[in-house]
Amino acid sequence: MGYVSSAKKPTTPSGGWSDLWKQEDYWAVWLGLTIIVLTIVFWSQGINFMNWIVLKIPSYSSYNTAISYVSSHKITLLTLYLFFLILFSIAVKALTGEVKRFLVGFTFLFLLSVLVSVWGSWDVMKRYNIETPLLALIVGLIISNLFKIPNWLSTALQTQFYIKLGIVLMGASLPFTLIVKAGTTAFAQATIIALATFLTIYWTGTRVFALDKRFAATLAAGGSICGVSASIAIGGAVKAEKQHVSIAISLVILWSIIMIFILPLAIKALHIPPGPAGAWIGTAEFADAPGMAAAAAINEQAIKTFTLMKVVGRDMFIGIWCFIMAFTSVTRWEKRYVGTKPDALDVWIRFPKFVIGFFVASIIITFLAASPHVVTSKVLDNRIINPIIELRNWAFIFTFLSIGLTSRLKDLASVGWKPFAAFTAGVLVNIPLGYLLAVVIMGNYWITVK
Amino acid sequence: MNPNNETCVQRTRFVFNYYEKREWLPGEKPPLDDITKVKDVQPENLRYFAEFMHTRLNHIAEMMDILLKVHDDWAITGWKDHILMETESFDFNDSLNALKEHGYHDDEFVLKVEYRRKWGVL
Numbered sequence: 001m002g003y004v005s006s007a008k009k010p011t012t013p014s015g016g017w018s019d020l021w022k023q024e025d026y027w028a029v030w031l032g033l034t035i036i037v038l039t040i041v042f043w044s045q046g047i048n049f050m051n052w053i054v055l056k057i058p059s060y061s062s063y064n065t066a067i068s069y070v071s072s073h074k075i076t077l078l079t080l081y082l083f084f085l086i087l088f089s090i091a092v093k094a095l096t097g098e099v100k101r102f103l104v105g106f107t108f109l110f111l112l113s114v115l116v117s118v119w120g121s122w123d124v125m126k127r128y129n130i131e132t133p134l135l136a137l138i139v140g141l142i143i144s145n146l147f148k149i150p151n152w153l154s155t156a157l158q159t160q161f162y163i164k165l166g167i168v169l170m171g172a173s174l175p176f177t178l179i180v181k182a183g184t185t186a187f188a189q190a191t192i193i194a195l196a197t198f199l200t201i202y203w204t205g206t207r208v209f210a211l212d213k214r215f216a217a218t219l220a221a222g223g224s225i226c227g228v229s230a231s232i233a234i235g236g237a238v239k240a241e242k243q244h245v246s247i248a249i250s251l252v253i254l255w256s257i258i259m260i261f262i263l264p265l266a267i268k269a270l271h272i273p274p275g276p277a278g279a280w281i282g283t284a285e286f287a288d289a290p291g292m293a294a295a296a297a298i299n300e301q302a303i304k305t306f307t308l309m310k311v312v313g314r315d316m317f318i319g320i321w322c323f324i325m326a327f328t329s330v331t332r333w334e335k336r337y338v339g340t341k342p343d344a345l346d347v348w349i350r351f352p353k354f355v356i357g358f359f360v361a362s363i364i365i366t367f368l369a370a371s372p373h374v375v376t377s378k379v380l381d382n383r384i385i386n387p388i389i390e391l392r393n394w395a396f397i398f399t400f401l402s403i404g405l406t407s408r409l410k411d412l413a414s415v416g417w418k419p420f421a422a423f424t425a426g427v428l429v430n431i432p433l434g435y436l437l438a439v440v441i442m443g444n445y446w447i448t449v450k
Numbered sequence: 451m452n453p454n455n456e457t458c459v460q461r462t463r464f465v466f467n468y469y470e471k472r473e474w475l476p477g478e479k480p481p482l483d484d485i486t487k488v489k490d491v492q493p494e495n496l497r498y499f500a501e502f503m504h505t506r507l508n509h510i511a512e513m514m515d516i517l518l519k520v521h522d523d524w525a526i527t528g529w530k531d532h533i534l535m536e537t538e539s540f541d542f543n544d545s546l547n548a549l550k551e552h553g554y555h556d557d558e559f560v561l562k563v564e565y566r567r568k569w570g571v572l
Contacts (some may be wrong), residue, residue: 011538013525014461014564160567232458232565239563242460242541249457249567 024161027091029357032168034087035391036361040368043383051383053080054390057121066118081110084394091161098155105156112139113397129268133296133400137260140404149405159402162395163289164354169392170307171361173385175369179312179362182305182449186282186313189437193283194314196433197224201426208425209418215244217325219419222252223426226315227287233318233350237326247415251423254412256290257403264297275446276439278302282309283434293400300389305446307358309438316355319347458565462542464517464535465560466510468503473557478502513554520548 020026039050055076060066070077085106092102116139119125120132130138143149149157171179198220205216218240222231228249235245263284267277278295281302285291288310295306323346369380438446469482481502484495510533517524521540526533537545542563549559 011461011523011525011536013527013534014463014536228567232567235458236562236564239542239561241543242456242458242565245458245460245565246456253457 021094023353024091024095024158025164025353027095028161028164028168028354029360031087031091032165032171032354032357033360033364035169036172036364036388039384039388040364048383050387050391052076053083054387054394055080056390056393057117059121059123059126061123063122066121070114070118077114080394081107084110092155096155101152101155105153108153109156109398109401112401113394116401117397129264129297131264131297132397133293134260134264136397136400137257137293137404140401141257141407141409142404144405144408145410153405157402157406159289159399159406162399162402163292164357166292166392166395166399167288167307167311168354168357168361169388169395170303171358172365172388173392174304174307174362176359176362176366178449179308179359182308183312185442185445186279186309187317189279189442190283190309190313191317193430193433193437194224197426197430200429201422204425205419205422209422211418211422212241212244214238214240214329215248215419216422217329218245218248219251219423220426221321221325222248223255223286223423223430225321226310226318227252227256227285229287229315229352230318230321233322234325237322237346238329247419250412250415251419252286253290253407254409254415255423255427256285256287257407257409257412259285260290260294260297263294267298270439272439273443273447274299274301275305275449276443278305278307279309279438279442279446279449280434282306282313283438284431285310288315289399289403292396293403296393296396296400301450305449308449311355311358315352318352319350322350323347457568459538459568460541461536461538461564461566462540462545463562463564464513464545465562466513466533466535466558467560468506468510468531470531471557475557509554509558512552513549513559516548516552516554517545520544 042049053076055073057066058069060069085103088106089099089102093099096102113136116136117132120130120135125131125135201220201223202216205211205219206213211219214235217238218231218235221234222228224230225234231245231248231252234240235248263281267280272280277298278301281291281294281298282305285294285306291306291310292303295302323344326346365380365385368384369377470480471478474480481499485491485499488495514526514533514535517535521537521544523537523539525536527536528534542561546561549555
């Protein structure tokens with residue numbers, strides 16, 4: 001999806017090679033791979049820059065400790081801020097041109113991220129299981145639901161861009177062989193759950209609540225395939241009304257935010273190990289960013305299994321789902337506004353391009369690990385993978401804050417009870433079925449994925 | 451739902467193909483069938499092609515006129531085999547109604563609808 005400027009602009013032609021610098025998916029790939037290549041180049045030249053700029057706030061019990069730690073790392077924080085600012089500004093310049101407003105907004109977002117990171121490292125927060133991702137979300141939600149978010153800040157709240165960048169960087173910490181192996185299992189599991197959830201929402205929507213078929217399909221796609229991306233893709237494929245797509249998006253976001261809090265609590269209450277927990281979140285959460293927030297509230301292994309399930313098992317196949325739905329729309333449903341036919345090219349058009357970056361990142365690191373130039377896997381972990389993971393974690397904090405800062409719960413809840421009830425029926429099938437497959441049946445497998 | 455609470459942007463795309471129609475009406479046939487990669491092409495095949503193109507291009511021009519009359523924000527791109535009209539600021543239902551009111555139906559154009567998130571939406 002491309003950036004949308006807040007300023008009203010005339011429609012510009014779509015498609016062509018310009019997508020490579022006009023779509024945030026591609027920019028997530030370019031920036032993610034730039035960070036990975038820079039890390040490798042610095043390491044090969046014996047420069048410790050990437051390890052130096054990433055800052056991980058240690059756990060503390062006294063605020064004096066936190067203040068003195070941050071004070072002694074002012075230059076590092078400033079460098080980290082400039083590092084992100086320069087990279088993001090290049091992307092924003094190409095995407096919207098609103099660099100000045102982004103600069104002001106991102107500065108606020110970065111400062112808030114530092115504050116949340118410091119606060120989240122307080123041992124009291126950890127004692128009450130309020131991990132940094134949840135804290136970022138809560139802080140964002142409080143601000144956005146109490147105050148009006150100014151335009152200068154809105155420009156920097158690009159949830160999708162930050163999460164896609166984080167997922168590309170995530171590829172560097174997953175060996176390609178693992179992605180291929182676990183991805184197949186993830187796909188099989190995710191498809192069973194997606195089908196059951198899709199049919200539940202669609203059937204409830206059309207048969208019980210007499211919703212329009214296209215509306216029900218758009219709702220069902222959001223609740224089963226991959227959240228907002230699926231709703232907008234299927235909504236376009238079946239030519240759903242704009243308002244119906246908006247409602248589906250609102251419901252996906254509303255339930256995603258609810259799930260960010262419910263899933264980690266349920267996982268801790270049920271003592272589910274991190275591997276199966278991440279896999280469960282991968283099928284239970286409706287969107288990438290909120291799912292990552294829930295997984296990050298567990299641990300690194302949960303983040304990995306979540307990514308495998310959500311990105312490899314679900315997101316990648318959105319194009320195929322669209323093709324099937326477009327085909328169904330013109331062959332099975334009434335011929336309303338036809339004049340178009342399903343096009344196999346749409347499978348590629350709908351493909352989330354940032355996933356390519358995720359794969360390339362994984363392949364680069366997998367080759368590097370097999371290269372004779374890398375002395376030990378410990379060197380690879382300490383000098384290359386760890387700084388990339390820490391940078392990824394910062395991208396995630398920007399994501400979680402952006403989710404909160406852009407979610408006005410009152411607006412999201414004003415969707416009407418019928419679509420809400422149909423979507424909720426899907427949730428009631430998705431959650432237990434996901435638990436059954438990810439924890440009970442495949443739990444032993446997901447425990448081993450690290 | 452509050453209409454101002456929209457979370458997506460709709461892009462309407464009208465594709466006006468020169469040589470192809472989704473449905474060929476009685477008496478019509480694909481104009482290039484008797485010309486391309488065909489041995490022994492006859493002069494009447496070319497005349498039919500010329501006549502078809504004359505009518506087809508006029509129809510396309512009229513449909514463009516209609517759409518430009520009901521809305522002024524269109525991105526129009528010309529290709530070797532089609533004209534593409536796109537807008538993000540006019541609902542596809544209104545565009546369709548305008549065309550249908552003037553007697554143009556689904557077989558004259560290909561309509562594609564795409565959605566994308568508004569800023570900040572997950």
